[in-house]
Amino acid sequence: MKLIKIHRKSKYEKRYSRSMGKLTTKVTYIKKYVLGIPIHTLHRYRETYYGEIKNCSDCNLAA
Incomplete structure:
Protein backbone atom coordinates (compact mmCIF):
# COMPACT_ATOMS: atom_id res chain seq x y z
CA MET A 1 0.00 0.00 0.00
CA LYS A 2 1.34 3.40 -0.98
CA LEU A 3 1.40 6.08 1.68
CA ILE A 4 1.93 9.04 -0.63
CA LYS A 5 -0.01 9.48 -3.89
CA ILE A 6 -0.33 12.30 -6.41
CA HIS A 7 -3.69 12.81 -8.15
CA ARG A 8 -4.70 15.04 -11.03
CA LYS A 9 -8.33 16.20 -11.09
CA SER A 10 -10.12 18.59 -13.44
CA LYS A 11 -13.25 20.62 -12.85
CA TYR A 12 -14.99 23.62 -14.37
CA GLU A 13 -14.67 26.94 -12.55
CA LYS A 14 -15.87 30.47 -13.16
CA ARG A 15 -12.92 32.84 -13.57
CA TYR A 16 -12.52 36.53 -14.29
CA SER A 17 -9.76 38.20 -16.24
CA ARG A 18 -9.49 41.88 -17.00
CA SER A 19 -8.99 41.41 -20.72
CA MET A 20 -11.67 38.76 -21.36
CA GLY A 21 -14.20 39.33 -18.57
CA LYS A 22 -16.07 36.37 -17.07
CA LEU A 23 -15.29 32.93 -18.43
CA THR A 24 -15.91 29.33 -17.45
CA CYS A 59 -6.89 35.48 -13.38
CA ASN A 60 -9.04 35.87 -10.27
CA LEU A 61 -12.02 33.85 -9.10
CA ALA A 62 -15.40 35.35 -9.81
CA ALA A 63 -18.60 34.37 -8.03
Whole structure:
Protein backbone atom coordinates (compact mmCIF):
# COMPACT_ATOMS: atom_id res chain seq x y z
CA MET A 1 0.00 0.00 0.00
CA LYS A 2 1.34 3.40 -0.98
CA LEU A 3 1.40 6.08 1.68
CA ILE A 4 1.93 9.04 -0.63
CA LYS A 5 -0.01 9.48 -3.89
CA ILE A 6 -0.33 12.30 -6.41
CA HIS A 7 -3.69 12.81 -8.15
CA ARG A 8 -4.70 15.04 -11.03
CA LYS A 9 -8.33 16.20 -11.09
CA SER A 10 -10.12 18.59 -13.44
CA LYS A 11 -13.25 20.62 -12.85
CA TYR A 12 -14.99 23.62 -14.37
CA GLU A 13 -14.67 26.94 -12.55
CA LYS A 14 -15.87 30.47 -13.16
CA ARG A 15 -12.92 32.84 -13.57
CA TYR A 16 -12.52 36.53 -14.29
CA SER A 17 -9.76 38.20 -16.24
CA ARG A 18 -9.49 41.88 -17.00
CA SER A 19 -8.99 41.41 -20.72
CA MET A 20 -11.67 38.76 -21.36
CA GLY A 21 -14.20 39.33 -18.57
CA LYS A 22 -16.07 36.37 -17.07
CA LEU A 23 -15.29 32.93 -18.43
CA THR A 24 -15.91 29.33 -17.45
CA THR A 25 -12.79 27.25 -17.88
CA LYS A 26 -11.53 23.77 -17.06
CA VAL A 27 -8.99 23.96 -14.22
CA THR A 28 -6.72 21.02 -13.41
CA TYR A 29 -5.41 20.52 -9.86
CA ILE A 30 -2.42 18.35 -8.98
CA LYS A 31 -2.65 17.40 -5.30
CA LYS A 32 -0.51 15.37 -2.93
CA TYR A 33 -2.34 12.80 -0.75
CA VAL A 34 -1.04 11.00 2.35
CA LEU A 35 -3.18 8.03 3.43
CA GLY A 36 -6.03 9.32 1.24
CA ILE A 37 -6.10 12.80 2.84
CA PRO A 38 -5.13 15.78 0.62
CA ILE A 39 -2.10 17.57 2.07
CA HIS A 40 -1.52 20.45 -0.36
CA THR A 41 -1.87 21.49 -3.99
CA LEU A 42 1.34 21.12 -5.96
CA HIS A 43 0.18 22.93 -9.10
CA ARG A 44 -2.97 24.19 -10.82
CA TYR A 45 -3.35 25.24 -14.40
CA ARG A 46 -6.00 25.90 -17.01
CA GLU A 47 -6.29 25.29 -20.71
CA THR A 48 -7.32 28.16 -22.98
CA TYR A 49 -9.67 28.01 -25.95
CA TYR A 50 -6.67 27.75 -28.28
CA GLY A 51 -5.08 24.84 -26.39
CA GLU A 52 -2.42 26.82 -24.52
CA ILE A 53 -1.66 25.88 -20.91
CA LYS A 54 -1.65 28.83 -18.48
CA ASN A 55 -1.05 29.22 -14.77
CA CYS A 56 -4.14 30.13 -12.71
CA SER A 57 -2.48 33.03 -10.93
CA ASP A 58 -3.09 35.40 -13.87
CA CYS A 59 -6.89 35.48 -13.38
CA ASN A 60 -9.04 35.87 -10.27
CA LEU A 61 -12.02 33.85 -9.10
CA ALA A 62 -15.40 35.35 -9.81
CA ALA A 63 -18.60 34.37 -8.03
